[in-house]
Amino acid sequence: MFIAALDHDEAPYRWGAAEALGRMRDERAVEPLIKRLHDDDWRVRLKAAWSLGQIGDPRALPHLRRLMKDRSEAVADMAGEAVRGIQTRMLRKRKED
Structure with a gap:
């Protein structure tokens, strides 16, 4: 329902x-x-x-980095905040592994 609403006209x-x-x-x-x-x-x-x-999700990183020039x-x-948050989580996960 919410995913479909991303394409709403308003x-x-x-x-x-x-x-x-x-x-x-x-x-x-x-995506x-x-x-x-x-x-x-x-x-x-x-x-x-x-x-x-x-x-x-790290798949978003290249797209978010481009958006930092919005x-x-x-x-x-x-x-920028989203990129930093994702990167921080990735580092924590690596340390746990």
Whole structure:
């Protein structure tokens, strides 16, 4: 339901769905959220970046790194936070292994 809402015509539905998916930390949402990093609405890009950071899947890293140059400072900052969070989790996992 939330993954389908990422393609809704109205931006508030898309960013709301992106936020919900991040709270659920559903790895099935990674690819659809990556697509939303290119949304016209900065709020959707921001929530997609936040959600990818919450999910923590390394597949998102190259996309988030590109987003760190977004025209919206808030989006660029969130992308940076998401990258740092994913990298931190990766390092912790390596130490545990």
